[in-house]
Amino acid sequence: MDAATYAVEAVIEQNHWWFTVRRELFAREIRALGLGPEARVLDIGTSTGTNLRMLRELGFARVAGLDSSEDAIRFCAAKGLGQVRQGDVRAMPFEAASFELVLATDIIEHVEDDAAALAEVARVLAPGGTALITVPTFPALWGLQDRVAHHKRRYRLGQLVAAIRRAGLEPGRRYYFNYLLFVPIWAARRAIDLLRVELRSESEVNSPLLNRLLGAVFRFDALTAPFLHPPFGVSALVVARRP
Numbered sequence: 001m002d003a004a005t006y007a008v009e010a011v012i013e014q015n016h017w018w019f020t021v022r023r024e025l026f027a028r029e030i031r032a033l034g035l036g037p038e039a040r041v042l043d044i045g046t047s048t049g050t051n052l053r054m055l056r057e058l059g060f061a062r063v064a065g066l067d068s069s070e071d072a073i074r075f076c077a078a079k080g081l082g083q084v085r086q087g088d089v090r091a092m093p094f095e096a097a098s099f100e101l102v103l104a105t106d107i108i109e110h111v112e113d114d115a116a117a118l119a120e121v122a123r124v125l126a127p128g129g130t131a132l133i134t135v136p137t138f139p140a141l142w143g144l145q146d147r148v149a150h151h152k153r154r155y156r157l158g159q160l161v162a163a164i165r166r167a168g169l170e171p172g173r174r175y176y177f178n179y180l181l182f183v184p185i186w187a188a189r190r191a192i193d194l195l196r197v198e199l200r201s202e203s204e205v206n207s208p209l210l211n212r213l214l215g216a217v218f219r220f221d222a223l224t225a226p227f228l229h230p231p232f233g234v235s236a237l238v239v240a241r242r243p
Helices: 003-012 017-031 050-057 070-078 114-124 144-148 157-166 182-195 208-228
Strands: 040-044 062-067 084-086 099-105 125-136 170-177 235-241
Touching: 003 070, 017 050, 017 099, 017 125, 017 208, 017 235, 040 050, 050 062, 050 099, 062 070, 070 084, 099 114, 114 125, 114 157, 125 157, 144 182, 157 170, 157 235, 170 208
Parallel strands: 040 062, 040 099, 062 084, 099 125
Antiparallel strands: 125 235, 170 235
16 A cells, blocks of 8 residues: 555544444454464454454454555554564465464455465465455445555455465355445545545545444444345455365
8 A cells, every 4th residue: 555545544443434343344253253362363464453453352362464564564563463574465474374364354456466365365274264355346446545555456256256266265154245335435436536536545534423424334234244145345255264
């Protein structure tokens, strides 16, 4: 991501509606796995620490982080969220079968070779281990945030599931989420592009009232998406297992 985008995220990730509800969704999926506090966990693409914050709150004691950006690593250290190693998701500095849980949330869309990234996720997972993978979806939603985050693509759920299978993992639970805000987000991105609005990140478009309103909508969305399986959403989630 752009350095300015990291700076925005570092300030807002603890309380911004998108990050807080996303952490709640991930936490529910992780709790359902029944892992103990000593499970070895890897968060790939830590950015400014949103998942590290969640994993600490869930009580995990053996958490590793990985990010390619020195800026991201500095932000995580400043927040006291643990040590993050610098490295590439396509060639991670960890031994094979090192982790019972790997989080790759909104990371594989950043690399040209997503097949290599998913193969690495499979490699570092222990047999029987679980990967929680999310990506941004639908090319029609391409906009400012994709550009400042240096995304290479947006996915369809079936495309993601097929890529996970090719990497040697077994996809389990899968669904789109953030479906209720799909149309408003599409419209906002078209307006930003049409009006050439200058922003470091879409997250800057917020206020306390808007944060509460969007948080309430997204919270209902995140609670219902795993059961309703909507046919579209701004993001997709897959829980995959290494045989």
